[in-house]
Amino acid sequence: MPSRGLGALAFKPSSLKHSAFFTHLPLHLTPSGTENRTPGPWTSGPTVRWNYLSCILFGRIPSSSRLVPVFVYGTLKTGQPNHQVLLDGTHGHAAFRGRACTLEPYPLVIAGEHNIPRLLNLPGRGHRVAGEVYQVDERMLRFLDEFEGCPDMYQRTRLHVALEGTRAPLECFVYTTATYPPEWVHLPYLDDYDSQGKHGLRYNPRENR
Ligand code: PCA
Numbered sequence: 001m002p003s004r005g006l007g008a009l010a011f012k013p014s015s016l017k018h019s020a021f022f023t024h025l026p027l028h029l030t031p032s033g034t035e036n037r038t039p040g041p042w043t044s045g046p047t048v049r050w051n052y053l054s055c056i057l058f059g060r061i062p063s064s065s066r067l068v069p070v071f072v073y074g075t076l077k078t079g080q081p082n083h084q085v086l087l088d089g090t091h092g093h094a095a096f097r098g099r100a101c102t103l104e105p106y107p108l109v110i111a112g113e114h115n116i117p118r119l120l121n122l123p124g125r126g127h128r129v130a131g132e133v134y135q136v137d138e139r140m141l142r143f144l145d146e147f148e149g150c151p152d153m154y155q156r157t158r159l160h161v162a163l164e165g166t167r168a169p170l171e172c173f174v175y176t177t178a179t180y181p182p183e184w185v186h187l188p189y190l191d192d193y194d195s196q197g198k199h200g201l202r203y204n205p206r207e208n209r
Pocket of ligand 1: 071072073074075076077116117118148154175
């Protein structure tokens with residue numbers, strides 16, 4: 001049995017390796033790591049019967065509708081300007097899992113002319129950052145990739161968070177910024193983004209840009 005890290009949870013069953021979904025995603029966006037070798041219920045032979053049966057008996061979710069954890073730290077958080085997109089069922093499914101904090105410190109800055117929060121992919125600098133974890137389905141994940149301008153504006157990377165009320169660190173997807181002007185590293189570091197915070201740098205929603 002392969003280890004059940006994020007890779008195993010993340011829509012990469014061997015039976016779907018060549019499906020439209022995986023050929024559609026850029027390689028670096030498909031979670032790497034251990035493949036889930038559990039075949040989906042659509043495979044043929046005796047396996048198909050077992051898979052259907054196990055779905056019914058144990059409530060096992062078919063691989064195509066598995067949920068993956070996404071850590072949000074900026075405008076997607078509750079009460080922030082883009083939170084609504086997570087609640088919109090036409091984008092897919094997102095279920096709130098809990099509040100969380102990055103295990104390692106990261107520089108979280110507000111940058112650029114539109115005052116956009118950016119988690120710079122520089123673990124070890126800045127503060128441990130507060131946010132929220134959502135379990136999202138593949139449709140919502142694809143929507144978020146597009147919404148966050150991934151892979152140009154943000155990159156979908158992974159980090160570990162401490163989820164409130166749990167002990168084990170949880171590996172999540174997160175939208176970070178890997179390439180940025182060098183001066184961004186010297187901006188003030190936040191630990192809990194609030195678009196209405198004392199910093200006074202009001203987020204400029206995309207419809208106004
Ligand atoms: N939206 C994503 C990344 C930064 C942003 O504003 C989030 O909230 O995590």
